[in-house]
Amino acid sequence: MLQIHALTKRFVGESETVCAVDGLSFEVGPGEVFGLLGPNGAGKTTTLRMVLGLIAPDSGDAEVAGIPTSVDPFAAKAKLGFVSASDGVYPWLTVREMLLYFADLYGVGPDEATARLHVLAEVMDIEGLLDRRAGTLSTGQRQRVTLVRGLIHDPPVMLLDEPTRGLDVVGVQTIFRYISHLRHVGKAVVVCTHRLDEAERLCDRFGLLHRGKMQYEGTLTQLRGVSGREHLVEMFDDLMNPSTPPNEIPT
Numbered sequence: 001m002l003q004i005h006a007l008t009k010r011f012v013g014e015s016e017t018v019c020a021v022d023g024l025s026f027e028v029g030p031g032e033v034f035g036l037l038g039p040n041g042a043g044k045t046t047t048l049r050m051v052l053g054l055i056a057p058d059s060g061d062a063e064v065a066g067i068p069t070s071v072d073p074f075a076a077k078a079k080l081g082f083v084s085a086s087d088g089v090y091p092w093l094t095v096r097e098m099l100l101y102f103a104d105l106y107g108v109g110p111d112e113a114t115a116r117l118h119v120l121a122e123v124m125d126i127e128g129l130l131d132r133r134a135g136t137l138s139t140g141q142r143q144r145v146t147l148v149r150g151l152i153h154d155p156p157v158m159l160l161d162e163p164t165r166g167l168d169v170v171g172v173q174t175i176f177r178y179i180s181h182l183r184h185v186g187k188a189v190v191v192c193t194h195r196l197d198e199a200e201r202l203c204d205r206f207g208l209l210h211r212g213k214m215q216y217e218g219t220l221t222q223l224r225g226v227s228g229r230e231h232l233v234e235m236f237d238d239l240m241n242p243s244t245p246p247n248e249i250p251t
């Protein structure tokens, strides 16, 4: 569903060149939730931006549902859904108008869009919000609408960037429910988050990035085997402080 082949991106500045993503490869299959994790500056956002076609890689490629982004970026983009913590809404449109507008942008016909909206509104519990102006929604309500928007064109691959940032317990539970739904309907899902405790509960497989390179990749059980650590947070600590022996608390 999503295949990343040796993606590389350097940013050339006046005084230095940063290799933000360095030969990154991974795959995410249908119904699988992949946590793309790493400390600040690891290269997660740059990777998502390349997959979304917002910036061009220096080398390597992403394939979305069999379509290489380098060959047909528009067709690849149509197969992607993207939800970010900072997504906004169009305040003067009603929720229904806004969601149907996005469906139209993606080329979904009105009957199909209405049918999808009906199903997704039930899944995300926004039926009572459809005729409200989007600008009047609370943060949690806006989040649910944004999640529906990401799915309105029924993309096979979903990218979620910090989906729980700024949300309360109920909002976080909504994200968990949404991701369960995505898994259930067979989407390939990439989640970028700094919440490692949540990632452990949410994701089936993980890629731990550091300085643009994949350091560990696998299920939690596999990562425990290769790292000798129990939790992602300890594996991260090792990446950041490689001299710390296992089970020793850093001072």
Ligand SMILES: Nc1ncnc2c1ncn2[C@@H]1O[C@H](COP(=O)(O)OP(=O)(O)OP(=O)(O)O)[C@@H](O)[C@H]1O
Pocket: 011, 012, 018, 019, 020, 038, 039, 040, 041, 042, 043, 044, 045, 046, 047
């Ligand atoms: N447009 C840019 N110009 C120059 N350097 C950039 C640019 N975008 C990203 N970088 C650098 O590339 C590296 C990777 O950044 P990126 O934003 O991908 O990391 P990240 O893993 O998403 O970090 P965070 O968790 O803090 O969001 C960092 O060193 C960053 O400063």
